[in-house]
Amino acid sequence: MHTFQAFVIASVGGRHRCLAAISAEEDNEYESEPSLGRLRQAIRIFSEAQNRAPILHEIHLASRYDFSDKKELCPCPFIATCLNVACSYDLTECITKSPADTLRAGLPYKKARYNESMVIDISDLDCIKYCFLWFQIWPEGEWVRNGHEAPSSDLPRPRGPQTSLRDQSARVMVKSLLEQREIEPDLLSNVRGMTGSEKMLERILLENAMSVDGSPASIELLDFVDAHRPHVDWSRYPNLTVDTAIAILKRPSFSQTTTVSLHLNALAAPEKLAELSDGIGELRNLVVLSKPGHEDDMESADDLVHSACANAGRGLAKGALYLSSPFACGLEDWIWLEHETTPPSSQAFPVAQFLLVHQGQFLYGRPRFEYFFLGDAVCGPIKAVNGLFRYLRGMCCHHGHDGSTGLAVAYGFACASSTLGNPDQTSIGPLPSETYLIAKRQYLYEPSRLYSKMRDLTPGTWTMLIAKKIVPKERPEGCHEYAYHVHLKCAMVRSKTTMKADSSDPTWRPFTSSDVEVVGLDRFLELTVPQLAAQELREAVEELEESVKRNPPHPLATVSFHLLGPDEACNLLNQFSSRVPKTGRAANKAISGEDGAQSKLS
Numbered sequence: 095m096h097t098f099q100a101f102v103i104a105s106v107g108g109r110h111r112c113l114a115a116i117s118a119e120e121d122n123e124y125e126s127e128p129s130l131g132r133l134r135q136a137i138r139i140f141s142e143a144q145n146r147a148p149i150l151h152e153i154h155l156a157s158r159y160d161f162s163d164k165k166e167l168c169p170c171p172f173i174a175t176c177l178n179v180a181c182s183y184d185l186t187e188c189i190t191k192s193p194a195d196t197l198r199a200g201l202p203y204k205k206a207r208y209n210e211s212m213v214i215d216i217s218d219l220d221c222i223k224y225c226f227l228w229f230q231i232w233p234e235g236e237w238v239r240n241g242h243e244a245p246s247s248d249l250p251r252p253r254g255p256q257t258s259l260r261d262q263s264a265r266v267m268v269k270s271l272l273e274q275r276e277i278e279p280d281l282l283s284n285v286r287g288m289t290g291s292e293k294m295l296e297r298i299l300l301e302n303a304m305s306v307d308g309s310p311a312s313i314e315l316l317d318f319v320d321a322h323r324p325h326v327d328w329s330r331y332p333n334l335t336v337d338t339a340i341a342i343l344k345r346p347s348f349s350q351t352t353t354v355s356l357h358l359n360a361l362a363a364p365e366k367l368a369e370l371s372d373g374i375g376e377l378r379n380l381v382v383l384s385k386p387g388h389e390d391d392m393e394s395a396d397d398l399v400h401s402a403c404a405n406a407g408r409g410l411a412k413g414a415l416y417l418s419s420p421f422a423c424g425l426e427d428w429i430w431l432e433h434e435t436t437p438p439s440s441q442a443f444p445v446a447q448f449l450l451v452h453q454g455q456f457l458y459g460r461p462r463f464e465y466f467f468l469g470d471a472v473c474g475p476i477k478a479v480n481g482l483f484r485y486l487r488g489m490c491c492h493h494g495h496d497g498s499t500g501l502a503v504a505y506g507f508a509c510a511s512s513t514l515g516n517p518d519q520t521s522i523g524p525l526p527s528e529t530y531l532i533a534k535r536q537y538l539y540e541p542s543r544l545y546s547k548m549r550d551l552t553p554g555t556w557t558m559l560i561a562k563k564i565v566p567k568e569r570p571e572g573c574h575e576y577a578y579h580v581h582l583k584c585a586m587v588r589s590k591t592t593m594k595a596d597s598s599d600p601t602w603r604p605f606t607s608s609d610v611e612v613v614g615l616d617r618f619l620e621l622t623v624p625q626l627a628a629q630e631l632r633e634a635v636e637e638l639e640e641s642v643k644r645n646p647p648h649p650l651a652t653v654s655f656h657l658l659g660p661d662e663a664c665n666l667l668n669q670f671s672s673r674v675p676k677t678g679r680a681a682n683k684a685i686s687g688e689d690g691a692q693s694k695l696s
Contacts, residue, residue: 098129099197099211100136102170102177106156110215113156114174115197118181133212133224136180140216144379144512144521147353148172148416149219151329151383155358161199169199171421172383173216175508176522178425183505185520188488190501193534196425261294268298272305272312282314292319299331306331308338321347329355329381336366343374352413353379361395364402371407371415371442373625378413379512396420397431400472404440411442411474411623414512414523420472424508424525427534431470431527435547436592439554443469444622445478446555447548448503449670453563454581463673466503467546469555471526473507475622479615480517481507482558483638486582487645500533500545514626514634517641548596548674551589551610551667556618559585559663569650577650582642585658586618587611587667597671605667607660614657 102114139145152170159169168174174196182194215223267285271278285295296319299306306312312334320326326348328334334357343351360367360382371380382399396419403415423430437446448466473481484506489499504525511519528546536544551557561583569577589610594602613621616635620628639655646653658666 098132098181100132100177100181100194101211101213102136102140102173103213103215103217104153104156105215105217106153106159106161110217111156111161112199113152113170113216114168114177115199116174116177116181116194117197118194119192129210129212129226131184132181133214135183135185136177136212136214137222137224138185139176139180139509139520139522140214140219140222142520142522144414144519145176146219147325147327147355147379147381148383148522149176149216150327151355151381151416153216154330155383167198167426168196168422171418171425172416172522174425175421175525177214178525179505179509179522182501183509184488185509188484188502188506190488190505193501193537264294265298265301268295268315269302269305271315272302272309274311275309277310277314282311285315286318295319303330304333307333308335308341313338313342316342317345317347320351321345322350324351325353325355326351327355329357329383332357332359336360336363336370340366340370340374343370343377349375352376353381355381355383358382358384361399364395364398367399368402368406371403371410373408378409378411379416380407380410380413381416383416384418401438404438404442407442408625412476412512412514412625413474414477414521415442415472417472420470420524420527423470424504424527424530427531429470429528429531430524433547434549435596436550436552437469437555439552440469441554441622443471443473444475444554444556445469445471445473445558446552447546448482448558448560449548449666450499450560450562451666451669453561454565463670464499465545465548465670466500466526466529467549468503468507468526468529468558469549470524470528471507472524473510473526474512475619476514477510477512477521477523478507478558479619479635479638480512481510482560482584482615483517483642484510486560487642500529501537504530504533514623514630515637517638548670550595551587551593551605553588553590553592555588556622557587559587559658559666561658561662561666567650567652573650575650576648578648580646580651580653581656582653583656583658583662584615585612585663586615587663595671596674598674602671605664605671607664610660610664610667612658612660612663 098118100116101112103110103112140149149172152172156170178194178196182191184191210226210228212224212226264285267281271281271285295315299315299319306316316328328339336356339354339356342348343354354370354377361384367380367382371377380403384395396417399417400415403410407415420430422428446467446469448468450464450466452462468478485502488506489502508523508525509520510523511517512521513519532544532546563581564578565581567577567579569575587610591609593605593609596602616632619626619631619635623631643653
């Protein structure tokens with residue numbers, strides 16, 4: 095095994111800065127193939143339209159970051175998550191590689207043993223650049239020249255005057271408009287006519303970003319610049335309130351806007367952000383990223399926004415909510431949400447946990463019952479279903495599995511598409527921090543099987559319940575390989591009243607069919623995303639099932655899907671509950687702070 099390093103850089107304030115860095119282990123027998131595969135995946139993720147808004151948002155935030163501070167682990171947690179997934183997970187085969195470790199962005203380049211490292215430049219997302227570094231030809235240590243920081247090739251060069259009289263006039267008129275409390279119609283008309291294009295006016299507004307607020311002139315100018323755009327980026331206007339954003343987005347000219355990015359000051363108004371995400375037009379993606387890390391003030395603000403949007407953000411059920419804390423915590427071995435045995439209800443992010451039981455042959459002493467907490471994955475119902483099928487395609491169908499499959503769950507749900515009917519789209523979300531931390535610790539340190547502790551079932555949350563059974567088939571004559579069939583039984587379960595999951599709790603009682611609602615995946619989507627047609631949802635789920643059947647894990651394997659019945663689901667839930675005391679103790683040990691881990695688990 096040897097170490098592979100990858101760096102993501104971008105032009106920030108006239109210099110190229112490192113925004114994210116990882117190291118990973120790879121096998122000596124492969125030379126450049128793994129590196130090329132990681133590079134292709136990274137370019138695919140950074141080029142994905144769904145990821146563009148949070149990437150640009152973090153690049154803008156980086157201009158205010160002190161890069162001389164070497165203590166911060168990852169100043170851009172979303173970008174770091176993109177790089178981590180690209181280097182740790184096969185997007186095509188849906189299987190995990192060695193988990194990557196996040197490095198401090200200011201860490202010097204170290205000579206990777208026996209292999210090259212790569213640098214990816216995302217300054218221009220429409221033309222991503224890259225290069226490989228070989229230890230034989232690159233010096234180890236800081237990237238300096240003659241003892242000084244190496245200057246970027248894109249530093250501004252002295253030039254003659256470039257601003258025309260027309261542009262100067264436009265700047266004066268825009269500044270005058272922004273200073274007015276009442277709109278002067280003739281001046282507004284002249285501004286629109288003189289600038290001639292939205293791009294020029296957008297540049298002028300950014301030059302006067304502090305003056306863009308809730309005034310009528312600001313609203314009219316933003317309407318002129320951003321109308322009919324699918325993605326609206328207002329993250330560089332600190333005085334633009336959420337109320338003003340709501341008023342603008344309710345205009346007919348923004349009826350097709352799907353994504354909005356707001357300044358971190360918007361985190362101070364969680365109820366207003368919930369109103370913004372509650373089904374305004376086609377809006378379904380909300381980006382409010384903040385300074386990096388898990389400082390208490392920013393994490394508390396993100397918690398409040400997440401809680402407010404969870405039960406009011408109907409639009410988010412079809413898209414995603416981007417906050418910095420969930421991304422940063424997943425990378426820094428830090429549990430994001432406070433541990434709650436009874437998870438709070440959530441309409442926008444309804445899936446609390448994923449329970450999987452392995453049945454039939456080929457277990458070979460491996461664990462039968464697996465528990466994964468997904469309440470911190472900020473996962474809408476569509477993304478959750480797409481994430482489940484990513485997992486099924488990659489791991490669940492294999493006749494054997496090496497211990498916990500938690501890493502496959504974490505990566506599969508983090509990169510699942512949030513769009514219906516486009517499951518191969520790579521829409522990066524946060525790594526579910528509890529599941530990821532436990533699975534990674536098991537991979538690195540623990541020989542035993544470690545899982546999340548099963549949460550109580552409630553009317554306001556759903557549990558994914560999967561039973562996988564492998565049975566042998568008669569193999570073709572002359573064939574010496576195993577032939578087998580994979581039965582996958584799936585159900586989404588929620589209880590009619592809160593029911594304890596821990597069988598050692600004095601108030602625990604067995605699950606019965608009268609206590610729970612058991613539905614298929616298509617019905618689950620009908621209940622959680624009522625804005626979409628039932629027929630469209632059924633066809634999307636059927637296509638996902640067919641995608642697994644068309645790509646079995648083995649040439650002699652076949653796959654079939656079935657719905658778990660209520661009685662069978664309750665029987666499995668009771669079996670899971672009987673093991674909760676033991677798995678809970680193991681989970682507490684895994685994330686209690688041993689081996690340097692940090693946790694909010696009590």
